[in-house]
Amino acid sequence: MPDPIADDTLGPAALLEWGEPLGIAFYPNYAEKADLVARMKALAQPRQVHEVRRGEEALDFVGCDCLVIVDPEQEEEAVSFFDRCRDHFEAGPAQILLLLLRGGAGERALKDAPALASFARDASFEVSARPNMEQARADFGRRHGLNPEDWLGRWRNGDLPDTLENNHVLSEALELEESP
Amino acid sequence: MTRWVELRGLIDKARSERKKDWLGALTVLVKRAAEARVCETFEQYRIKKHGRTITLSPRDGGAIMKTRKAEVPAIALRNLPALDDTKLSFRVVLQRDEKMIAEYTASAVGREKSSGRSWYVRVDLDAEQKGDGPCTHAMLHCHVGVDPAEEGGQESRTPLPWLDPDEALAWILATLHPHMEPR
Numbered sequence: 372m373p374d375p376i377a378d379d380t381l382g383p384a385a386l387l388e389w390g391e392p393l394g395i396a397f398y399p400n401y402a403e404k405a406d407l408v409a410r411m412k413a414l415a416q417p418r419q420v421h422e423v424r425r426g427e428e429a430l431d432f433v434g435c436d437c438l439v440i441v442d443p444e445q446e447e448e449a450v451s452f453f454d455r456c457r458d459h460f461e462a463g464p465a466q467i468l469l470l471l472l473r474g475g476a477g478e479r480a481l482k483d484a485p486a487l488a489s490f491a492r493d494a495s496f497e498v499s500a501r502p503n504m505e506q507a508r509a510d511f512g513r514r515h516g517l518n519p520e521d522w523l524g525r526w527r528n529g530d531l532p533d534t535l536e537n538n539h540v541l542s543e544a545l546e547l548e549e550s551p
Numbered sequence: 552m553t554r555w556v557e558l559r560g561l562i563d564k565a566r567s568e569r570k571k572d573w574l575g576a577l578t579v580l581v582k583r584a585a586e587a588r589v590c591e592t593f594e595q596y597r598i599k600k601h602g603r604t605i606t607l608s609p610r611d612g613g614a615i616m617k618t619r620k621a622e623v624p625a626i627a628l629r630n631l632p633a634l635d636d637t638k639l640s641f642r643v644v645l646q647r648d649e650k651m652i653a654e655y656t657a658s659a660v661g662r663e664k665s666s667g668r669s670w671y672v673r674v675d676l677d678a679e680q681k682g683d684g685p686c687t688h689a690m691l692h693c694h695v696g697v698d699p700a701e702e703g704g705q706e707s708r709t710p711l712p713w714l715d716p717d718e719a720l721a722w723i724l725a726t727l728h729p730h731m732e733p734r
Binding site: 379380381383384388406409410412413414416501514527529533534535536538539540541542543545546550 | 575603606618673679
């Protein structure tokens with residue numbers, strides 16, 4: 372298993388800016404995966420982005436200047452494919468991003484895929500999980516001395532100045548506000 | 552109905568009608584700024600959507616805007632004709648269903664090369680009516696000059712027509728650098 376060397380800022384840059392042909396994104400859950408895919412599509416512009424479910428399908432795009440996002444139906448099979456076939460992707464203009472669930476079958480299969488692990492090392496990255504709501508609300512309370520609803524109440528009453536800082540705190544409080 | 556109430560209605564109408572890939576639009580704009588050498592290439596990779604918030608992720612050693620109690624992650628701008636030490640920041644919050652924008656803020660702070668004075672611009676789309684009313688506190692407005700609330704000075708908010716968050720950011724960047732005029 373490659374130790375991810377980058378976070379989800381540097382990893383995508385290694386793939387899309389610095390010419391690494393293949394990276395593995397380890398995502399913690401399906402919500403974070405969806406956000407990552409949306410972000411990679413934005414970052415890859417104006418290049419085309421193709422989403423495939425099997426490693427073999429990525430071969431169709433290897434000659435294109437594009438990003439291929441492989442979200443495998445069978446992670447072990449995809450890992451095995453890229454381990455066997457990495458040479459196909461070394462020289463081509465296409466960049467490949469393989470999505471694997473952290474702690475899933477694909478990550479386990481990487482232990483037996485040294486060629487892929489080595490090949491993907493420089494553009495592999497960890498997609499961090501967002502803090503859970505309870506933790507984030509507690510952190511907000513520690514920093515601001517109020518829970519998000521009380522902070523918003525003071526903001527709406529005009530008790531807090533309309534500063535740059537408070538406009539950023541406002542965004543955070545809206546995100547953390549419990550549903551009415 | 553006053554013209555100010557009408558303007559608020561137009562902003563709310565646009566807010567409910569505008570549908571866009573906001574993350575993509577902001578990323579493309581920062582990418583363009585990097586291509587114009589106004590910021591580092593790397594900065595576009597810091598724009599992330601977590602839940603219903605789109606903002607810059609903090610980084611060790613990355614630029615920040617220092618405020619009284621916080622450090623706001625920011626993009627360092629460079630090669631600006633009239634400003635030094637300039638930082639750009641933004642944050643967009645979508646409504647719970649993520650179908651429209653709840654509010655956004657986009658700002659830049661810097662120091663004038665000619666005078667050494669601080670310079671400040673901030674565009675805010677409010678989530679709801681604030682202040683005394685839609686004239687003094689238009690739903691979408693900008694502050695230019697210094698941050699009045701930080702300085703304890705006279706507050707002023709210039710009313711704006713609807714601008715998408717990337718358009719507000721584009722206006723700030725075009726104000727600061729001639730190569731950033733939208734084409």
